[in-house]
Structure formats: C-alpha cells, structure tokens
Amino acid sequence: MATAGGPTVRRRQLGAELRRLREQAGRRIEDAATHLECSMSKISRVETGQAPIKARDVRDLLEWYGIADPQRIETVMQIHKDAQQQGWWAHYGDVLPSGMATYAGLEADAQVLRSYESMVVHGLLQTEDYAHAVIAAFQPNRPDETDQLVRFRKERQALLTRQPDPLELWVVMEESALRRPVGGKEVMTAQLRHLAEVTALPNVTLQIMPTSKGAHAALSGAFSLLEFEPHTPTVVYVNSMAGNVYLEKERDVRSFIQTFDLLRAAAPDPQEAAVLLEQITREMQDS
Structure with a gap:
C-alpha cells in the first residue's frame, strides 16, 4: 500500500484501503454505516476521500474487518494521522468556492x-x-x-x-x-x-x-x-x-x-x- 503524498492524497489512500478491507471482509456499505451508527453517504464519502473520519472509528472498523496484524493497523493509522494535516489552502477556506x-x-x-x-x-x-x-x-x-x-x-x-x-x-x-x-x-x-x-x-x-x-x-x-x-x-x-x-x-x-x-x-x-x-x-x- 502506497503511503507517500500530501493530506489530500493520504485521505484518498485511507478511503481506498478502508473500502478494500470492507470488501475483503464481505461487508456492505450499509453494514459499515450501521456499525458506526452513521449514514451510508458518510461511509461512501470516507471511502472516496471526501470526508474525514475519527481515529477511533478507523480502529473500530479495522477490528470489525478482522485486521489483527499490529504493523498493518499502524500503517493505516499513520495514513489517517497524515490525512489530518492542513494544507496551505486551508487559510482561504472562508472564501473558496x-x-x-x-x-x-x-x-x-x-x-x-x-x-x-x-x-x-x-x-x-x-x-x-x-x-x-x-x-x-x-x-x-x-x-x-x-x-x-x-x-x-x-x-x-x-x-x-x-x-x-x-x-x-x-x-x-x-x-x-x-x-x-x-x-x-x-x-x-x-x-x-x-x-x-x-x-x-x-x-x-x-x-x-x-x-x-x-x-x-x-x-x-x-x-x-x-x-x-x-x-x-x-x-x-x-x-x-x-x-x-x-x-x-x-x-x-x-x-x-x-x-x-x-x-x-x-x-x-x-x-x-x-x-x-x-x-x-x-x-x-x-x-
């Protein structure tokens, strides 16, 4: 799994990996939404890198998807951490379309x-x-x-x-x-x-x-x-x-x-x- 790139790419990488692991575990989007008690659209937006997700929810999903390898979990959590960084464009958030x-x-x-x-x-x-x-x-x-x-x-x-x-x-x-x-x-x-x-x-x-x-x-x-x-x-x-x-x-x-x-x-x-x-x-x- 690639791990380089800025926060936007990292967010997309995180979403893609969560989607891959969900599918590998045989879970549907609606199943993940029910598990986290959120909407299906939220899960969809997370998996396409368009919405943030809390660290505890990422760990919860990894456990629910059956991921037990500590190194694999740490890699995913590091991507999540990097995805939380703000780019320079955040300073213009109030005026950007x-x-x-x-x-x-x-x-x-x-x-x-x-x-x-x-x-x-x-x-x-x-x-x-x-x-x-x-x-x-x-x-x-x-x-x-x-x-x-x-x-x-x-x-x-x-x-x-x-x-x-x-x-x-x-x-x-x-x-x-x-x-x-x-x-x-x-x-x-x-x-x-x-x-x-x-x-x-x-x-x-x-x-x-x-x-x-x-x-x-x-x-x-x-x-x-x-x-x-x-x-x-x-x-x-x-x-x-x-x-x-x-x-x-x-x-x-x-x-x-x-x-x-x-x-x-x-x-x-x-x-x-x-x-x-x-x-x-x-x-x-x-x-």
Missing part, C-alpha cells in the same frame, strides 16, 4: 496536470490582473473575497517552480480564449506576454487550438487530468456552473485520457504556440 479546497489539495499532490481550457487562460498561467478580472466577473459585489482568491491563485502557481519536483503542466487552450480581452487590452496584452514567458519553462507545455480547426473531441467543455505517484489513481476534474465533479472510475478516466490525446493530436505542435502568441499580441496592440 465549494470543492475548491479539494481540488487545491489534489493539484498540490499531483506530479502531472493535463488540462483543456476553452474559455479562459488556465489558472496556473494567469497574471494577477487577468485573474482579478476573471474572478471579479463571477462575483462583482465581493471585492475583498476577490483579492483573497487572486492571492490563492498566485500561491497555486508556485507549483510550477517548486523544487526539486515542479509540477508538469500540459495545457491545450482555445485560440478564442486568447483573443478575448479580459480586463481590457492592456491586461490581456500583458497576459499574452506572460504566457510566452511561462511556457518557456521546461515543465510547461502549451498547445493552442486554432478556431479554424472547427469541431474537435472536447467541445463539451474544459477538464483536467491529475496524475500522481505510482499506484495512486488518476483523477479527472470537471468544473461547471453546476459544481465540481471528480471522476476516478477507470472507464471514465480512460475516456478523458483518450479525449486529451485526440486534442493533442489535433492541435498544432507546442513549438507553434509562441508564433501564434506573438501574432495575437500584435493584433491586440493594433486593435
């Missing part, structure tokens, strides 16, 4: 992030002014929260330069998102120049999907694939007005991986992104 803390934890633990963006520049590649304009558009009457969310986004961007293992980021972005003058012409021009600079990092790859390309495999909307250490399942993240969706079933993940591969194949090579960025920047300045 629902589900964003979970995403921040997954992103912080990821080794590779592959994303498709259709409407805006990817959050890890945004300038402060651009991020402020985007966030303010969603919540125009809450300027204090907007400032905090911009700082939160800025802290996330440190993943791209962390040492010794910076996040590997591969983004396929629609050309139309780069031509939308978010924040005005000056803000957008600075954003385009920033993109040219940050995508020069060896761990950042950008492909721009030309509007002239027409239909492609991801017209249904933006998504991200978060990949972790070996033996930790990839997670698909889909953000929409209806809320955040996390997919972990192998069939769902495989479908999104195939979609991203089709996108990469359909978009021009990453080397061409710099040329198009320069062209769009000139046109933005001349408009």
Whole structure:
C-alpha cells in the first residue's frame, strides 16, 4: 500500500484501503454505516476521500474487518494521522468556492496536470490582473473575497517552480480564449506576454487550438487530468456552473485520457504556440 503524498492524497489512500478491507471482509456499505451508527453517504464519502473520519472509528472498523496484524493497523493509522494535516489552502477556506479546497489539495499532490481550457487562460498561467478580472466577473459585489482568491491563485502557481519536483503542466487552450480581452487590452496584452514567458519553462507545455480547426473531441467543455505517484489513481476534474465533479472510475478516466490525446493530436505542435502568441499580441496592440 502506497503511503507517500500530501493530506489530500493520504485521505484518498485511507478511503481506498478502508473500502478494500470492507470488501475483503464481505461487508456492505450499509453494514459499515450501521456499525458506526452513521449514514451510508458518510461511509461512501470516507471511502472516496471526501470526508474525514475519527481515529477511533478507523480502529473500530479495522477490528470489525478482522485486521489483527499490529504493523498493518499502524500503517493505516499513520495514513489517517497524515490525512489530518492542513494544507496551505486551508487559510482561504472562508472564501473558496465549494470543492475548491479539494481540488487545491489534489493539484498540490499531483506530479502531472493535463488540462483543456476553452474559455479562459488556465489558472496556473494567469497574471494577477487577468485573474482579478476573471474572478471579479463571477462575483462583482465581493471585492475583498476577490483579492483573497487572486492571492490563492498566485500561491497555486508556485507549483510550477517548486523544487526539486515542479509540477508538469500540459495545457491545450482555445485560440478564442486568447483573443478575448479580459480586463481590457492592456491586461490581456500583458497576459499574452506572460504566457510566452511561462511556457518557456521546461515543465510547461502549451498547445493552442486554432478556431479554424472547427469541431474537435472536447467541445463539451474544459477538464483536467491529475496524475500522481505510482499506484495512486488518476483523477479527472470537471468544473461547471453546476459544481465540481471528480471522476476516478477507470472507464471514465480512460475516456478523458483518450479525449486529451485526440486534442493533442489535433492541435498544432507546442513549438507553434509562441508564433501564434506573438501574432495575437500584435493584433491586440493594433486593435
């Protein structure tokens, strides 16, 4: 059983192990819920890493599942202990949209992030002014929260330069998102120049999907694939007005991986992104 990673990955590892042990013991979710005197939804959320569980309840379940090996029990309890730690994003808990803390934890633990963006520049590649304009558009009457969310986004961007293992980021972005003058012409021009600079990092790859390309495999909307250490399942993240969706079933993940591969194949090579960025920047300045 893998035990490395931050608190979000540890919580998912704990849940996966508790689910495996429950199934191995021939118990159902409703049985576990009855045993702990809680709801089935609570057990389901614990087993998917979306809800916390008390240490005494973990020990109770391990005993009920027939786990008697002291070393095995200690390993599970250590994962539980590590899962209780708070990430840096907890400081923004009062202003983060629902589900964003979970995403921040997954992103912080990821080794590779592959994303498709259709409407805006990817959050890890945004300038402060651009991020402020985007966030303010969603919540125009809450300027204090907007400032905090911009700082939160800025802290996330440190993943791209962390040492010794910076996040590997591969983004396929629609050309139309780069031509939308978010924040005005000056803000957008600075954003385009920033993109040219940050995508020069060896761990950042950008492909721009030309509007002239027409239909492609991801017209249904933006998504991200978060990949972790070996033996930790990839997670698909889909953000929409209806809320955040996390997919972990192998069939769902495989479908999104195939979609991203089709996108990469359909978009021009990453080397061409710099040329198009320069062209769009000139046109933005001349408009």
